Amino acid sequence: MKQLHRKDLFGWSEFNPERNIDFHSVLWVREGGNVLIDPLPLSEHDHEHLQSLGGVEYIIITNSDHCRGAEQIAGDMGAKVFGPAEEESTFPLSCDRWLYDLEEVVPGLITYRLDGSKTTGELALLLEKDTLITGDLIRCHVGGELCMLPEVKLIDYHKAVQSVKRMAALPGIKAVLNGDGWPLFNHGGEALHRLARSL
Amino acid sequence: MKQLHRKDLFGWSEFNPERNIDFHSVLWVREGGNVLIDPLPLSEHDHEHLQSLGGVEYIIITNSDHCRGAEQIAGDMGAKVFGPAEEESTFPLSCDRWLYDLEEVVPGLITYRLDGSKTTGELALLLEKDTLITGDLIRCHVGGELCMLPEVKLIDYHKAVQSVKRMAALPGIKAVLNGDGWPLFNHGGEALHRLARSL
Numbered sequence: 001m002k003q004l005h006r007k008d009l010f011g012w013s014e015f016n017p018e019r020n021i022d023f024h025s026v027l028w029v030r031e032g033g034n035v036l037i038d039p040l041p042l043s044e045h046d047h048e049h050l051q052s053l054g055g056v057e058y059i060i061i062t063n064s065d066h067c068r069g070a071e072q073i074a075g076d077m078g079a080k081v082f083g084p085a086e087e088e089s090t091f092p093l094s095c096d097r098w099l100y101d102l103e104e105v106v107p108g109l110i111t112y113r114l115d116g117s118k119t120t121g122e123l124a125l126l127l128e129k130d131t132l133i134t135g136d137l138i139r140c141h142v143g144g145e146l147c148m149l150p151e152v153k154l155i156d157y158h159k160a161v162q163s164v165k166r167m168a169a170l171p172g173i174k175a176v177l178n179g180d181g182w183p184l185f186n187h188g189g190e191a192l193h194r195l196a197r198s199l
Numbered sequence: 200m201k202q203l204h205r206k207d208l209f210g211w212s213e214f215n216p217e218r219n220i221d222f223h224s225v226l227w228v229r230e231g232g233n234v235l236i237d238p239l240p241l242s243e244h245d246h247e248h249l250q251s252l253g254g255v256e257y258i259i260i261t262n263s264d265h266c267r268g269a270e271q272i273a274g275d276m277g278a279k280v281f282g283p284a285e286e287e288s289t290f291p292l293s294c295d296r297w298l299y300d301l302e303e304v305v306p307g308l309i310t311y312r313l314d315g316s317k318t319t320g321e322l323a324l325l326l327e328k329d330t331l332i333t334g335d336l337i338r339c340h341v342g343g344e345l346c347m348l349p350e351v352k353l354i355d356y357h358k359a360v361q362s363v364k365r366m367a368a369l370p371g372i373k374a375v376l377n378g379d380g381w382p383l384f385n386h387g388g389e390a391l392h393r394l395a396r397s398l
Contacts, residue, residue, distance in 0.1 A: 002219055002381075005342035013221075015212070017244040020201055022212075045216040143204035143374070144384025175342070182201075185343025187386055 005185040033057025041069035062135030063122040086121025116159025140181035168196035204384040232256025240268035261334030262321040285320025315358025329373040339380035367395035
C-alpha cells in the first residue's frame with residue numbers, strides 16, 4: 001500500500017481502463033481498530049502489509065457501487081461492515097451497522113450524506129476535520145481538479161449540487177481522497193470551492 | 200492512460216512493492232511528435248490509447264535507472280531515444296541524441312542536469328515553464344510532500360542539495376510529476392520550497 005499524506009493513512013489503487021482513471025481505497029491505522037473505506041481487492045503484498053499494520057476492524061462502504069472487495073476482506077479478516085442507511089433495502093451486502101448523515105462512525109470520522117447522487121444514500125467521510133474521503137459524486141479525472149458525476153448519472157442534479165456545495169463549505173479541508181480518480185493531498189478546500197463555483 | 204493536469208498530458212503507473220510507491224511515466228501529446236518520458240512497459244490498453252493519440256516520436260530517459268520499457272516501445276513504435284549526455288559511456292541503451300544541461304529538447308521542453316544524484320547525468324525536464332518532470336532525485340513518498348533520494352544513494356550530497364535548490368528557485372512551478380511516487384498537480388513550487396528549506 002502507498003502512504004497518503006499522513007503517517008496513519010494508506011491507499012491502494014486499481015486502474016480502470018473503461019474510464020482511464022484509478023480507483024482508490026483508504027486505510028486509516030488507529031488505536032481502537034483500523035478502518036478501511038471502499039476497499040478494492042487486495043494483492044497478496046498489500047494483504048500482508050495490511051496485516052503488518054494491525055489488520056482491519058471496520059469496513060465502511062460509501063455507496064452500493066463501491067462494495068468492491070469488501071465482502072472478501074471482511075470474511076478473511078473478521079471485520080465489521082458499515083453501509084449507507086438509505087441504501088439498506090437494496091444493498092448488495094449485509095451490514096453490521098447502517099450509517100446516517102452526521103454520524104461519528106469512530107471518534108474523528110464523520111459521515112455526510114450526499115443527497116441526489118447516483119445512489120440514494122451515498123456518504124462522504126470527514127476524517128479529523130481536514131481529510132475528505134469521497135465515493136462517487138465528487139471525483140477527479142483531471143489531475144488537481146475535482147469534478148462531479150455527470151448529470152445523466154444522478155438521481156437529482158440540484159440536490160447533488162447542493163451536496164457538493166455543502167462539502168465545499170466545510171472549513172479547513174487539506175486533502176480530498178477520491179474513490180475514483182486522483183487524490184488531492186494539499187489545498188483540497190480550494191479545489192472543492194472551484195468545483196462548487198463551476199456548478 | 201490517465202489524464203494529468205492538462206489535456207495534452209497523460210501518465211501511466213506501476214506499483215512497486217519494494218518501496219510501496221507507484222512509478223510513473225509521462226506522455227506529452229503535441230504537434231510535431233508526441234514525447235514520452237521514462238516510459239514503463241505499456242499494457243495493451245495503454246498501447247492502444249497511445250496509438251489513438253498519435254503514437255510517439257521521442258522518448259526521453261532521465262537517467263540510466265529509468266530505461267524501463269523504453270527500448271521495447273521505441274522498437275515497436277519507431278521512436279527516437281534521447282538520454283543524459285553525462286551517462287553516455289555507461290548508458291544501457293543506444294541513444295539518438297545525448298542531452299546536456301539547459302537544452303531545449305523540443306520547443307517548450309528544457310533539460311536541467313541534477314548534479315550529485317544517483318547517476319552522473321540525471322535530468323529533470325521543465326515543460327512550458329510550469330510543469331517539472333523529475334526522474335529519481337526529487338520524489339514523493341508521502342502524499343503532497345516532496346523528498347530527496349537518501350544520502351546513501353547519492354554521488355555527492357551537497358551537489359544534490361544544490362540541484363534541488365536550483366529546481367526550487369524556478370518561478371511559477373504548478374505541477375511536479377515525479378518518476379517515483381505521487382504526482383503534485385497544484386502548488387508544486389510550494390512543495391519544492393518546503394523540500395529545499397528542509398535540506
